[in-house]
Amino acid sequence: MSDGHGDLIKTPKQLIIVCIVALVVPVAIAYLGAQLVTGSKRIDESEAKKSVEQRIKPVGEIAKFDGTPPPAPVAAAAGAVVKAKSGEEVYQAACTACHGAGIAGAPKTGDKTAWAARVTQGAATLYDHAIKGFKTMPAKGGQTALSDDEVKAAVDYQLAKLK
Ligand code: HEC
Structure with a gap:
């Protein structure tokens, strides 16, 4: 039977x-080879995508407005309105016109x-x-909107200038 x-x-x-071996082995080799090539390519693609996204992303980002105003600046503005003027500020605004140069008999x-x-x-x-x-x-140098304390502060400023 055997032909030698x-x-x-x-x-x-x-x-x-x-x-089965003849089918499976080349397929496995082809698969692994393909993995080797496309696997590294995939990494390149995702990195390229990332760098493109970085380059085309907007320069500024718009913060979403949720309806509530930012608290800090509002509080600061309110504080500035409530805050009494200093004696020097009041003096410069309401008193220096006459008292700066001694106009109309003003000391x-x-x-x-x-x-x-x-x-x-x-002082009282x-x-x-x-x-x-x-x-x-x-009265109040004509600036009736000034508080009594603001006028007192301006007097204190005038008295301090005498020292
Ligand atoms: C329109 C001009 C004018 C302005 C503005 C003015 N004064 Fe006078 N002030 C006078 C004159 C004039 C006298 C002097 C009154 C007198 O003794 O005849 C005087 C006097 C004073 C005296 C002395 C009062 C006393 O008992 O002798 C004080 C204190 C004074 N002023 C504070 C102020 C202050 C503070 C302000 C600003 C808030 C101010 N003045 C703004 C004209 C002014």
């Missing part, structure tokens, strides 16, 4: 095994001689005269 070639395939069972700020007799009345009287007015000195 020493056939490896002697039974149908062996034939089936050889066929000039910093002029010790002009203020000497007035200062002896005491000076506050009172500045708030309610005194002879030709208009």
Whole structure:
């Protein structure tokens, strides 16, 4: 029966095994090879996509407005409105027009001689005269919107200038 070639395939069972091996091995090699090539390519693609996204992303991002105003600046603005003016601010806004140069008989700020007799009345009287007015000195220097404390602060500023 044998032709002397020493056939490896002697039974149908062996034939089936050889066929399966002959099919599976090249497919497996092809699959692994393809994985090797496309696998590394996939990484490149995702990185390329990332860098493109980075380059085309908008410069600024718009924050979503959820209906509630940002609290910090509003609180700061409210604080600025409520905050009383300093003595110097009040003086510059309401008093320096007359007291800066000593206009209309107003005692000039910093002029010790002009203020000497007035200062002896005491701070309480000076506050009172500045708030309610005194002879030709208009009440609150004419700025009736000023609070009494703001006018007092301006008087304190004038008195400090005498030292
Ligand atoms: C329109 C001009 C004018 C303005 C503005 C003015 N003053 Fe006078 N002030 C006078 C005159 C004039 C006198 C002097 C009154 C007198 O003794 O005849 C005077 C006097 C005073 C005196 C001394 C009062 C006393 O008892 O002797 C004080 C204190 C004073 N002013 C504070 C202020 C302050 C504070 C302001 C700003 C809030 C102010 N003045 C704005 C005109 C002004």
